[in-house]
Amino acid sequence: SAVISQKPSRDICQRGTSLTIQCQVDSQVTMMFWYRQQPGQSLTLIATANQGSEATYESGFVIDKFPISRPNLTFSTLTVSNMSPEDSSIYLCSVKRLAGGPTDTQYFGPGTRLTVL
């Protein structure tokens, strides 16, 4: 099955700064997603990263705060802008429909654990 990697795996950042998280898949995938998991909470979808067009954001998330790039079918980035302590979370990218897996299954990267001071 395909491998999904994320960089960085963790970071500690100062408020007001920005962090860009990278997600790399070793095979081409149509749909990539970005999730946030706040401490002790479940996963919340931030946006769907579309290749060749703007990302589709969920209610409560805006492009200015979470700009996303998807330059090709194997790579995406999520930037957390102007960070505050409330942005401290695990950020996960996921992909859908890897070869050999059940239809519609989402497979996740290892996550980026972000702490904002």
Added chain:
Amino acid sequence: AQKITQTQPGMFVQEKEAVTLDCTYDTSDPSYGLFWYKQPSSGEMIFLIYQGSYDQQNATEGRYSLNFQKARKSANLVISASQLGDSAMYFCAMMTGNQFYFGTGTSLTVIP
């Protein structure tokens, strides 16, 4: 309306025993998929098992099985012969109408 409900915030099980983690779901769509994920303390989400709404038999993957009761809208995860490495958060999820919904999770602790 909440789509996925996991009523057990925390569970304990003795090593080598079986444990059932509960999950109920709510959808009017006849076509849907049900998933279980494991999240160890490292934070990654590991896909465990999948059940399609039209599947006649319960899904099994090694020590994991999904007890699918369609009329009751439940999709409980059964872990047999628990191991210390099974200690983690477990999330039930549903895919319907092109949307993915996650439950709030159950923390499982395996006791030696």
